[in-house]
Amino acid sequence: MLEISIFFILAAFMLGGSIAMITNKQTLFSAFGFLVAMIGLAGMFALLESRFLALAQIMVSVGAVVVLSMLTILTINAKEENLPKEPHKYKWIFFTSVLVLPFTFLLYKTLTLLPQSFSTMETITSKVVGKALFSEWVLPFEIISILLLSAMVGAIVIARKEIVKKEEHS
Amino acid sequence: MTLAAILAAVISFALGALLALLTIPVLVWLERRVAGLVQDRLGPNRTNIGGFRLGGVVQSFADVVKLLLKEEYYPSHIKNGKWLFMLAPIITFAAALLAFMAIPFADTLIINNESLRIQPLPIDFGVFWYLAISSIGVLGVIFGGWLSHNKYSLLGAARAGSMVVSYELPLGLSILAFIITYDTIDFNAMVAWQSGTFFGFLPAWGILVQPLASIILIVALFAETNRNPFTVAEGESEIVAGFMTEYTAMKFAMYFMGEYVAMNTASAVIITMIFGGYQIPWVSTQMLLENFSTFSITLMIIVPVIVSVLVRWMQKNNRVRPSVSTDGGRNFETKVLTLAMIGMTLVVEAILIYLVFLAESSLANSITVALFQVVVFVVKLMIFNIFFILIRWTVPRFRYDQVQHLGWYYLLPLALINIFITALVVVGVSL
Secondary structure: OHHHHHHHHHHHHHHHHHHHHHHOOOHHHHHHHHHHHHHHHHHHHHHOOOHHHHHHHHHHHHHHHHHHHHHHHHHHOOOHHHOOOOOOHHHHHHHHHHHOHHHHHHHHHHHHOOOHHHOOOOOOOHHHHHHHHHHOOHHHHHHHHHHHHHHHHHHHHHHHHHHHHHHHHO | OOHHHHHHHHHHHHHHHHHHHOHHHHHHHHHHHHHHHHOOOOOOOOOOEOOEOHHHOHHHHHHHHHHHHOOOOOOOOOOOOHHHHHHHHHHHHHHHHHHHOOOOOEEEEEEOOEEEEEOOOOOOOHHHHHHHHHOOHHHHHHHHHHHOOOHHHHHHHHHHHHHHHHHHHHHHHHHHHHHHHHOOOOHHHHHHHHOOEEOOOEEOOHHHHOHHHHHHHHHHHHHHOOOOOOHHHHOHHHHOOHHHOOOOHHHHHHHHHHHHHHHHHHHHHHHHHHOOOOOOOOOOHHHHHHOHHHHHHHHHHHHHHHHHHHHHHHHHHOOOOOOOOOOOOHHHHHHHHHHHHHHHHHHHHHHHHHHHHHOOOHHHHHHHHHHHHHHHHHHHHHHHHHHHHHHHHHOOOOOHHHHHHHHHHHHHHHHHHHHHHHHHHHHHHHO
């Protein structure tokens, strides 16, 4: 009973945060909605006894993604009058959410087909995750690392190019 | 859950809350007195309640009363988002407070084959918890700085955010080197690893096993907690008070206390990871339990010596100048405190004598050892807090570009090299 009520509270946090993120005009409040949704997701993981994933969620999504996006918001410092006008905003939101509804069902079906170990409420510690990553899933893990590395190098190259150009101009 | 488990959980949680919250007034007082020491003056020492000054700690309570009674002022230019403006300092404070809860204060108690962790949150992934929760703290700073609608606040928040982002990398990488060395992410197991010896005679403390990573860790934690020399986010010579400019009264106090809790947490992490945590060098918990009578007789000799030195020092210093006629209740305070100290010493001695010569209970012995470890932990914590404060009042503030330069050009490559060396050594030793 307690678990179900905690689940509903967390779900309310996630839904409310997501809706606030999409509908808010002020970018910082959107970031706050995103933060609330991410913390709710971490709470979901913790509720599933997957402590490692819960903390990884907070560390990556909150500690890195939200902080970086908020830094971007700070540097842009968009004023309300400079924002683009969106007259049919809510209609668009409704339309796209109806459009992605079939994919949600697809996602639900795939999730129910996942191995039984996810549903047996066993505590998933960092040791279990590490062993699974470096034995069964070592190839996808390495491919993702290469992908991330190339993305990082690409970002550095894109950032560097402009500096070099500026120096040439001066 | 047995009664012992519930008791241990409640006591360690209460201990964690006390150590995190009750040290704030002490730390504020220490900050001012150490500043006075460095600048060759006295610092606050006059405030008293009925003659009791306690060296000036009472000043902190006067501060609290002042902050509570101050006018709650809201900048009128904040149109929407007042609730977030108020919530921002609370985010910072709560993150720092929660991060402290993963620190073990004593070794695992074993009562009837049941191991009880003396840790507010009995988790075995403390390092991860600290890294995850402490990264939330900067969000409060960014929200507060942005919602103040003030250029100084915005600059301070941007500085704090980018500094924390850039110093999280060396922090995480230096901690990774420790994780490779200790082969665990559990704070308790880290302390247990450090109770051994290194090269046969040195205590196996992190600072001796991993000197480079230790220095990077300390520097990165200074930056993470916004302490000098990394106070660019609130540099009053450049940007007034940074992100706190528009904050008043208790809202300001939340930021202020959050900084001290974060500093306390950082010192706790430092002593747990690289200074042997709750243990005294060369001596492990097992050794203390096996040679309990030797340990308690040594304690019986050492405690009166320390107390008598303290009492002498107090009697010499707690008095007014000879030219002042009224003594302001200082003799009375000295008398009461002396009696209290002697009484406490007698109680400790009586308990130790009872444990050594009369009772033959291993349970009481292990509880005594755990209490001793808590005391050792608190002493180490306070020493490291004083180190933090001394650094603040001796080193000038870095310029902002110097801070970023240090982080990206020196600490990050050094931490990466250190990981490679550590991995090579660890693999080489295990071959």
